[in-house]
Every structure is written in structure tokens, then in C-alpha cells.
Amino acid sequence: MKESQSKLAKKPHKGGAFVKTKHQKTKLKPTPKIQNDRYWKRFGHIGTVAIYGIDDFTESLVDYAWKHPEVNIIATDPDANKLSRLNFRMGGLSFSMYRWTPLSTAEFFEYSRVRLIVVAKEFYKDALQRPNPFDTTYVTMEDL
DSSP states (O other): OOTTTOSSEEEEOTTSOEEEEOOOOOOOOOOHHHHHHHHHHHHTTSSEEEEESOOHHHHHHHHHHHTSTTOEEEEEOSSHHHHHHHHHHHHTSTTHHHHEEEOOHHHHHHTOOOSEEEEOGGGHHHHHHSOOTTOOEEEOGGGO
16 A cells, blocks of 8 residues: 555554554644634733734734624734724724823833833834833734
């Protein structure tokens, strides 16, 4: 029997006979929905979601957090256009003036209001190089 035909691979045993073993599961590439669930299991008790850098994962987290009315959202992005697009979309939602806060990048780090910041993967190194006077923890959605 060929290995390609069988779902189980053959592995030699001590006595010379072959024993069938299962293949290891392959790890799937993270998706925003799966990562949102992981974030919520770990950090859902925190009442504020702080986001530095807008990408598919962080934008998905904003939408996911918006479904929970007790959560406030603070966001910034080095690219002002990305932040303004998200601000325009979030500003149209009800009660956004109470739950949505866009900040400038400097104000976001210097006057940190949270102990955990979700950073877009492309800006993670940039966030680590910034001064961190409040001992804030940085996480990326892809690495949860």
C-alpha cells in the first residue's frame, strides 16, 4: 500500500513490523474571526479596546467589540487617512460619541489610558521603540 493512498503513515516498530500512526494536524493561518474569539477569551474582561494601527485584524476587532455595549474603543494609526476612514464609519453608529475615541499617535502613547494595546503587525516594532512610561503591554492579533 502506498503512503499517498493511505491517510495513515507507516512507521517501523522495534520488532521490525510497521505500525500505523496518525499525521499531525496542520495549523491553519489565523483569520480575523478566530483571533477575535481568542482575544475575547483572554482580554474580554478589560472594558477598553486600544488599537494602534488599522489593518484587517484590528478593524475586525473594532467591529467585534462594537457588538458589546460595555466596551469603549480607542484607536490611532500613523497613517491619518486610515484613521479618518474608520472614524467616518464609526461616527455614523449610534452612541459612538460615548464609545469611540480616535486619538493622535503621540497622545495615544504619552497619555495611555489602558494597560493593553492591540498593535497591527506592521507597526509592532515601531510601538516597541516608543517610550512606555505606564508599562503597557503590546499584543498583535495574529500572535494571540
